[in-house]
Amino acid sequence: MSALGNKQVMAQNIKMYMEDKGISRKEFCKRLGFAYSTVTDWLNAEKYPRIDKIEMMATFFGVSKADLVEPHTATHSPAKPPAPSQQPRDKGIRIPVLGRVVAGIPIEAIEEIIDWEEIPQKMAATGKFFALRVCGHSMEPTILEGDVVIVRQQEDVDNYDTAIVLVNGDEATVKRVKKQKEGITLIATNTSVYEPHFYSNQEIHDLPVKILGKVVEMRRRL
Incomplete structure (x- = not known):
């Protein structure tokens, strides 16, 4: 239940x-x-x-x-780290931080790498990942301009997941995805400035509207 x-x-x-x-x-x-x-x-x-x-x-x-x-059962709770002398070294996997993602270029072929981030090997084993530096203010206050989001490449997401979406060949945008029978609505967190935008199934096909991946983590340098 x-x-x-x-x-x-x-x-x-x-x-x-x-x-x-x-x-x-x-x-x-x-x-x-x-x-x-x-x-x-x-x-x-x-x-x-x-x-x-x-x-x-x-x-x-x-x-x-x-x-x-x-x-969560006790086995699912975050584990306490062992003492420093016993701390295992989990070598992270480097993934590129991209400044932008545009239509027509596979993510693995993008050369505009502006930085690198590390993700745990356990996470890296679950799929292909890239990172994207966020531009704009549409997802404030959750995600700010300049934040880096860690993205697992996938062509679909669950309802209300935060995703990287490419619309009409423009640069990719970070939005929550509301899935409906007639299409999808891309929703910003900062709805006082950025209104939700609905795309019909026909527009999804014709523009096109393409989901590139799911945001699984946000990182901010304070």
């Missing part, structure tokens, strides 16, 4: 991932633009976050929405 809507489970998971990331409640609120009182209500299991807030937290923590919604 799904634990969707279970305030206690949500509170435990948010606390667990905050602890794993080593972030205080105050900093967490500042990074995501949440009211301190709202987060307190979530952590005290008095209120349950809306789906868009769950998506924002999942992107921030680099986990799936299910990881926030479903209960």
